[in-house]
Every structure is written in structure tokens, then in C-alpha cells.
Amino acid sequence: MTSWQEKAELKRQALRSAIRPEWLLPSVPTAELQRDVTGDYIRQFLSPEEIAITESTPDQILKNTTTAKWTSVSVATAFSHRAAIAHQLTNALHEIFFEDGIKRAAELDGYIKEHGRPVGPLHGLPVSLKDSVNVKGIDTTNGFIGRIGAPAKEDAELARILRYLGAVLYCKTAVPQASFAAETENNIIGYTTNAYNRLLSSGGSSGGEGSLLSLRGSVVGLGSDIGGSIRHPAALNGLFGLKPSYRRLPIEGVDRVMEGQDMVPFSWGPLSSSAAGLTLIMKSILAQEPWFSDPRVVEIPWQNDVYEDFVQATKGDRQLVFGVMRNDGIVQPQPPISRGLDMLIDKVKNLGHKVIDWQPPSHEEANQLSMATWLFDGSEDVLKNLTLSGEPIVDSVAQIFGSTPGKQSTATEIANTNIAIWRFRKKYMDYWNSTKDLTGTGRPVDAVIAPTYPYTGVIPGKLKYFGYTPYANILDYSVGVIPVTMADKDVDVYPTKFNLLSEIDSVVQKDYDPEIQHGAPVGISIFGRRFQDEKILGVLEALSS
Numbered sequence: 001m002t003s004w005q006e007k008a009e010l011k012r013q014a015l016r017s018a019i020r021p022e023w024l025l026p027s028v029p030t031a032e033l034q035r036d037v038t039g040d041y042i043r044q045f046l047s048p049e050e051i052a053i054t055e056s057t058p059d060q061i062l063k064n065t066t067t068a069k070w071t072s073v074s075v076a077t078a079f080s081h082r083a084a085i086a087h088q089l090t091n092a093l094h095e096i097f098f099e100d101g102i103k104r105a106a107e108l109d110g111y112i113k114e115h116g117r118p119v120g121p122l123h124g125l126p127v128s129l130k131d132s133v134n135v136k137g138i139d140t141t142n143g144f145i146g147r148i149g150a151p152a153k154e155d156a157e158l159a160r161i162l163r164y165l166g167a168v169l170y171c172k173t174a175v176p177q178a179s180f181a182a183e184t185e186n187n188i189i190g191y192t193t194n195a196y197n198r199l200l201s202s203g204g205s206s207g208g209e210g211s212l213l214s215l216r217g218s219v220v221g222l223g224s225d226i227g228g229s230i231r232h233p234a235a236l237n238g239l240f241g242l243k244p245s246y247r248r249l250p251i252e253g254v255d256r257v258m259e260g261q262d263m264v265p266f267s268w269g270p271l272s273s274s275a276a277g278l279t280l281i282m283k284s285i286l287a288q289e290p291w292f293s294d295p296r297v298v299e300i301p302w303q304n305d306v307y308e309d310f311v312q313a314t315k316g317d318r319q320l321v322f323g324v325m326r327n328d329g330i331v332q333p334q335p336p337i338s339r340g341l342d343m344l345i346d347k348v349k350n351l352g353h354k355v356i357d358w359q360p361p362s363h364e365e366a367n368q369l370s371m372a373t374w375l376f377d378g379s380e381d382v383l384k385n386l387t388l389s390g391e392p393i394v395d396s397v398a399q400i401f402g403s404t405p406g407k408q409s410t411a412t413e414i415a416n417t418n419i420a421i422w423r424f425r426k427k428y429m430d431y432w433n434s435t436k437d438l439t440g441t442g443r444p445v446d447a448v449i450a451p452t453y454p455y456t457g458v459i460p461g462k463l464k465y466f467g468y469t470p471y472a473n474i475l476d477y478s479v480g481v482i483p484v485t486m487a488d489k490d491v492d493v494y495p496t497k498f499n500l501l502s503e504i505d506s507v508v509q510k511d512y513d514p515e516i517q518h519g520a521p522v523g524i525s526i527f528g529r530r531f532q533d534e535k536i537l538g539v540l541e542a543l544s545s
Contacts, residue, residue: 004145057276080170086216134254187394238523320354332454485521
């Protein structure tokens with residue numbers, strides 16, 4: 001019988017074999033010798049044409065592919081080449097089907113030549129997918145060795161819609177074991193690193209998307225978020241990201257652990273190198289009325305009037321009021337995150353907007369409720385998948401699920417947790433409504449600015465705190481991430497007076513290493529209420545310009 005190690009090695013060989021020989025790097029420097037592999041480093045392996053294509057925005061790409069100025073084949077080939085290099089440098093990919101993507105691109109070129117019009121609004125745009133999205137004929141392992149060699153029989157609804165719109169699917173990106181951890185690590189491809197600093201993590205669980213997008217092996221991709229899994233990678237990799245409210249995008253045909261835990265489930269959303277890329281994907285998918293193909297999706301069409309209103313309002317057409325949450329009351333952000341927060345606050349103020357302190361109900365309660373839902377089944381689903389191959393659980397996943405089965409929640413305990421979640425939501429709603437007495441506008445706070453993560457890049461093995469993000473999943477709020485700055489060892493130091501909030505705060509602050517984390521991207525979150533995705537996208541678009 002083939003051991004789990006042999007199965008993993010065969011999979012790695014298959015991935016390498018799926019890369020054209022001329023795209024293979026003769027050698028890869030260690031992270032110590034070459035931390036940053038973005039920009040000029042990766043460009044050295046590409047032609048001027050490939051650089052021009054892959055460093056365009058999604059809108060620019062579509063302007064060229066939908067008018068046949070660029071062939072879809074040239075675009076798909078350029079992104080496949082760059083994605084191949086990105087994978088060799090950071091372990092960004094789980095599934096490579098570049099040739100399928102290039103073949104589809106040729107069909108798109110044939111269509112536009114014959115009919116004189118594009119197939120759809122995403123004609124020729126390469127879109128990367130988190131591994132969990134089923135693509136017909138391609139494995140969906142979710143980081144489990146035991147799932148290798150079981151290709152999907154059908155496309156997930158997301159993949160089907162994207163193909164219909166004219167997008168080119170060409171790769172699926174790396175996830176942690178179980179697709180459920182804040183670091184992307186599994187026994188198949190190893191550890192996925194941060195392209196800006198390969199001594200650091202790309203985050204998780206959409207960490208492969210983070211590395212691939214930051215290296216421009218893609219300009220827009222889809223990830224999922226149950227506790228920060230879109231927001232972590234976006235913030236850590238210098239990207240824009242959107243965690244929409246659950247039920248906005250379809251999840252039919254998407255593979256996930258803990259299937260049936262629908263009180264606080266995975267929310268699917270886009271990551272991109274631009275704010276406009278997020279909007280493009282949301283608007284395009286919603287135009288296909290996914291509520292008629294996935295019963296989980298709510299019938300809320302794209303609200304363009306809301307989006308445009310908040311683009312103009314944020315640019316200064318009228319005064320908005322932003323809440324500012326500097327920390328979650330448990331752990332303070334490390335110095336570069338605090339500086340990034342101040343920079344975004346200053347930008348908002350300079351546009352004529354008002355800010356007030358955000359002092360909501362305890363986010364610790366949200367953290368505890370999230371963990372309770374994750375462990376409803378006593379980790380049975382995750383551990384059962386490990387037994388398919390006999391592989392061990394990786395440390396970052398064991399931090400959440402343990403390595404042995406736990407107690408499964410009773411129906412009464414699950415019901416009580418669900419009641420507690422609704423009560424927390426009501427308490428948070430009441431607080432938000434109460435801010436109308438503080439804003440001076442007669443209405444509550446429009447949106448809230450907050451750190452995405454307390455860490456300035458995650459040093460592998462030193463992630464000790466999962467807070468800051470689960471609140472948005474418990475509340476089902478819309479959250480965007482915007483890149484603001486980079487860590488600077490000469491600037492980002494602790495103030496003379498720095499009072500710790502807790503024991504875990506002490507641990508997080510002691511793990512800050514200005515030398516190692518120098519150059520790490522800093523991304524800040526902006527969140528609205530439930531189903532305010534268009535509002536948040538409008539704010540992101542305005543602030544990114």
C-alpha cells in the first residue's frame with residue numbers, strides 16, 4: 001500500500017509535470033537569500049509582453065480581450081506562466097490545469113472572431129479559485145492527502161457561472177489541511193509563504209490566493225471566510241478583499257468541512273489586486289441571479305445605486321461618520337498595524353469625514369461563539385478525513401481542532417449556542433443604532449475602520465491569537481480590506497508608554513520582530529452591517545483612488 005508520504009510526493013510531481021518545461025526555474029533561492037520575490041525579482045523570468053498583461057488591472061485586461069486587441073490565449077498563457085513561477089517560489093497552487101485554460105482561451109478567441117462580440121462580460125479574464133471550489137475533472141483535496149485522485153464530477157456553481165461569463169479557469173490555489181487555519185500548511189505541498197517576505201506566512205485559509213495574487217499570477221480570485229480566511233490573506237499580502245454577508249454568492253458544489261453547520265458558515269468572496277476587481281466579480285456573478293440555482297442564496301440583485309452613492313460620498317460629496325476600533329480589548333495591534341490604521345484615519349479625515357471611537361460589545365464573546373460552532377461535531381469531520389491516508393494533523397490545524405476527537409455537542413447545546421449568537425447580534429445591533437446620538441448627523445455610524453489582524457505578517461509557528469476577525473462571521477457583516485502601507489523597522493517601534501491588555505497581548509507583542517517582519521504589507525478593514533456589500537465596495541473604491 002502506498003504511504004501518505006508517497007501519495008503526497010506523487011502529487012507534487014504531478015503538479016510540477018503540469019508546468020511547461022520552459023517555465024521551470026533552474027533553482028529557487030532560500031527565503032534567507034531572497035525574501036521578497038515580487039516586482040523586479042519575478043519580472044526577470046517574464047517577457048515584456050507578459051509583464052504588461054499580468055500587471056494590468058482586471059478592467060484593463062477586459063478592455064483588451066473583449067475588443068480582441070489582446071487574444072485570450074496570450075492573456076491565459078501569460079498568467080499561467082507567471083502563476084507557475086509564483087508556485088515554485090511560494091507553494092501557491094494545489095491544482096494546475098493551465099493547458100485546459102489556454103484551450104478554453106482559444107475557443108473564446110474563435111468565438112469573438114466568428115461573432116464579433118465577446119462571450120460575456122468576463123471574456124478572456126483569468127480567474128483563480130481557492131481549492132475548495134469543485135472544477136470538473138480536477139481534484140478537490142482541501143489539503144487532505146486522502147482526497148488525492150478523486151476528481152470532481154461537476155463544476156461548482158461558482159465555476160459554472162464564471163465559465164458562462166467568459167472567465168478562464170486555470171488553477172486552484174493552496175489551502176491549509178481541512179481548508180481551515182490561519183496559516184496555509186498541509187502535508188501535500190508544505191507551507192505557503194508570503195511573496196513580499198518568504199520568512200512570513202501568506203495567511204489562511206485562502207493563503208494560496210494571497211501569494212498568487214501578490215505575485216500577479218492572477219489579478220482576481222475567489223476565496224472563502226469562516227473566521228477571517230479572505231481578510232487574513234488580503235491584509236498580509238497587500239491585497240483588496242471582500243467578505244460578503246453569507247448567502248450573497250453561491251456555495252452549491254463547493255467542498256467544505258463541517259457541511260451542515262449553517263449558523264456561522266463559510267462566506268465566499270473575491271480577492272484582487274484592485275478594489276475595482278472585487279466589484280467586477282460581485283457585480284458579474286450577481287447579474288446571473290444565483291438565487292435561482294442555489295437555494296442558499298438570497299435574492300438581492302446588485303445594488304449599483306448604493307455602490308455609486310458611497311463612491312461619491314466617500315470622495316467627499318457628503319460627510320460620512322466612521323467608527324474607529326483601535327483594538328479588540330484583548331490584544332493590541334503590533335506597531336506597523338497601528339501606523340497603518342492612523343494613516344487610513346487621516347485619509348478619511350482629509351476627505352472631510354468624521355471619526356468616533358468604536359466601543360462595541362465584547363469581541364471575546366464572538367470569538368468564543370465561533371469556536372463553539374467550529375467544534376459542534378467534536379472535530380469528527382476533520383479527523384475522519386485524516387484517516388483516509390493516515391497522515392498526521394499539522395500544528396496550525398491542531399491548534400483549532402486538536403488531534404483526538406472531542407465531545408460532540410448535543411442538540412440542546414447547539415440550540416443554546418445559536419440562541420447566544422442571535423442575542424449577541426441583537427446586542428451589537430443596539431449598540432450600532434445607539435451611535436446616532438454621537439455622530440452629529442442624526443444617523444448611526446456609516447462604517448467602521450479596524451485592524452484586520454494584530455500581526456504584522458505571521459512568523460511561522462508564532463500565530464497564537466485568532467481574534468480580530470470572527471466577530472464579522474458571527475454578525476454576518478460585510479467587511480472589506482484595503483492595503484495601506486508596509487512595515488518599516490526604522491519607524492514601527494513601540495511608544496515609551498505601552499500598557500498591555502492581557503497575557504495573550506504580552507505574547508503577541510513579544511513576537512513582534514521588526515527585522516524579520518520588515519517590508520510586510522499592512523491591510524486595514526472597513527466593515528458595514530449585514531448585506532452592505534455594495535456600500536463597503538464603494539468606500540474601498542473611493543479610498544483606493
